[in-house]
Amino acid sequence: MNVATSIGKVDYDGLIPNNVGLGQDVRVKRALEKWHPGYINWWKDMGPEGFQEALVYLRTAVSVDPKGWAKFDYVRMPEYKWGILLAPQAEGRKIPFGAHAGEPVWQEVPGEYRAMLRRLMVIQGDTEPASVEQQRYLGKTAPSLYDMRNLFQVNVEEGRHLWAMVYLLQKYFGTDGREEAEALLERRSGDPDTPRMLGAFNEKTPDWLSFFMFTYFTDRDGKMQLEALAQSGFDPLSRTCRFMLTEEAHHMFVGETGVTRVIQRTCEAMKEAGIGDPFDIERVRKLGVIDLPTIQKKANLHFSLTLDLFGNEISTNAANAFHAGLKGRYREHRLDDDHRLESSTYPVLRLLDGKIQNEDSPALSALNMRLRDDYVTDANVGIGRWNKVIESFGIPFEIKLPHVAFHRHIGEFSKIKADVDGKALSDSEWEAKRSDFLPGDDDRAFIESLMQPQNEPGKFASWIAPPKLGIDNKPGDYEYVKIV
Numbered sequence: 001m002n003v004a005t006s007i008g009k010v011d012y013d014g015l016i017p018n019n020v021g022l023g024q025d026v027r028v029k030r031a032l033e034k035w036h037p038g039y040i041n042w043w044k045d046m047g048p049e050g051f052q053e054a055l056v057y058l059r060t061a062v063s064v065d066p067k068g069w070a071k072f073d074y075v076r077m078p079e080y081k082w083g084i085l086l087a088p089q090a091e092g093r094k095i096p097f098g099a100h101a102g103e104p105v106w107q108e109v110p111g112e113y114r115a116m117l118r119r120l121m122v123i124q125g126d127t128e129p130a131s132v133e134q135q136r137y138l139g140k141t142a143p144s145l146y147d148m149r150n151l152f153q154v155n156v157e158e159g160r161h162l163w164a165m166v167y168l169l170q171k172y173f174g175t176d177g178r179e180e181a182e183a184l185l186e187r188r189s190g191d192p193d194t195p196r197m198l199g200a201f202n203e204k205t206p207d208w209l210s211f212f213m214f215t216y217f218t219d220r221d222g223k224m225q226l227e228a229l230a231q232s233g234f235d236p237l238s239r240t241c242r243f244m245l246t247e248e249a250h251h252m253f254v255g256e257t258g259v260t261r262v263i264q265r266t267c268e269a270m271k272e273a274g275i276g277d278p279f280d281i282e283r284v285r286k287l288g289v290i291d292l293p294t295i296q297k298k299a300n301l302h303f304s305l306t307l308d309l310f311g312n313e314i315s316t317n318a319a320n321a322f323h324a325g326l327k328g329r330y331r332e333h334r335l336d337d338d339h340r341l342e343s344s345t346y347p348v349l350r351l352l353d354g355k356i357q358n359e360d361s362p363a364l365s366a367l368n369m370r371l372r373d374d375y376v377t378d379a380n381v382g383i384g385r386w387n388k389v390i391e392s393f394g395i396p397f398e399i400k401l402p403h404v405a406f407h408r409h410i411g412e413f414s415k416i417k418a419d420v421d422g423k424a425l426s427d428s429e430w431e432a433k434r435s436d437f438l439p440g441d442d443d444r445a446f447i448e449s450l451m452q453p454q455n456e457p458g459k460f461a462s463w464i465a466p467p468k469l470g471i472d473n474k475p476g477d478y479e480y481v482k483i484v
């Protein structure tokens, strides 16, 4: 197919697969081709370590039609077809919110909002390569080829998300867009001098339980941010984010089912050994599975780090971006109000006189809080499914999300040390209880001891159950990664 159109056909002939007519856009095509070698260098330096030559059974987007957009095949990751794919343009689309609500969407950057828009894209773009960097060593300890392949699928798609933002920067922001595109390849997750922009993306992802928690909790922040940007009045950003969301769904699937399978295996092993008490940690660990209290601690850690990504509860930046029509609310189109929010309020959980309580605040300044509330609701759904598994084994244990004030570094609650129920603790109480709430050195050492690679097709490490279904309907012993 050599014809690129805006309705979903992808031009696969050039270096950069795309459905944005790159062949006719010489300036942007050249800019991206110039950026490409630096990207490949970054991927080889910072992408999955030790597996650049492996043949991985990956899906590649061949269309943006939600019904049939992917094709599966073996590919070496550095040869993956990272492309630029936008969801179809919606005829007659109007700006859905803010001061310009009801006006036709922008196809070019509105001059007055240029700096704000660029910043939104750079922040989003920066998270994409960051997570690849955070996950780069995990291939070496994969619990199965199935899981290894899923890790690499997530990684190449995060790489594609970087391309998505870089395309917008190169196409719409000229010289400064080009500089930002370069800088996105220069920052490094966890580097003390040139860190990634957001805290959670500078943390380590040291083991596979962390990976599953990260894809469950942190990729879900990605989903919320993309949903909010998919509402944007700047139409190319909206279309870009709409297609990214189809990929993001898979990342959260990997996280949710990953944790489910860990829980499943733990419960099975406990049942086989006749252990009914989930807090009989030493005996459970001797079975080579991860005890439920440690899984809870990992959830506490990743949930609290992810909440920080929503920023301050009260934020002028969020208000400005909404007012300008650049970043909306989660599923803005389903909300029944004036979509301008100039005179409405929203209850914000705050620390007032040392107590955690709701305070009605101007809705425009409370948009981060609102998105975080929507996030917590969304994150709770999968937790319910994890608990169903535990319940089906009759084990008296329930995974719970900690209070939003727990272990925070940004916003209202960064000033206090709260326990998982939101009760404020003194510094010494916190230090004494910290290892009840968060993984400690011994927990980390135990999990690390389990991280032994299992590279035989169809086999799984002791601590994780096999998935219910294979990828692309493949049988259980399919060789998802051919390691060379």
Ligand SMILES: [Fe+2]
Pocket: 128, 157, 158, 161, 222
């Ligand atoms: Fe992403």
Ligand SMILES: [Fe+2]
Pocket: 158, 219, 222, 248, 251
């Ligand atoms: Fe993701």
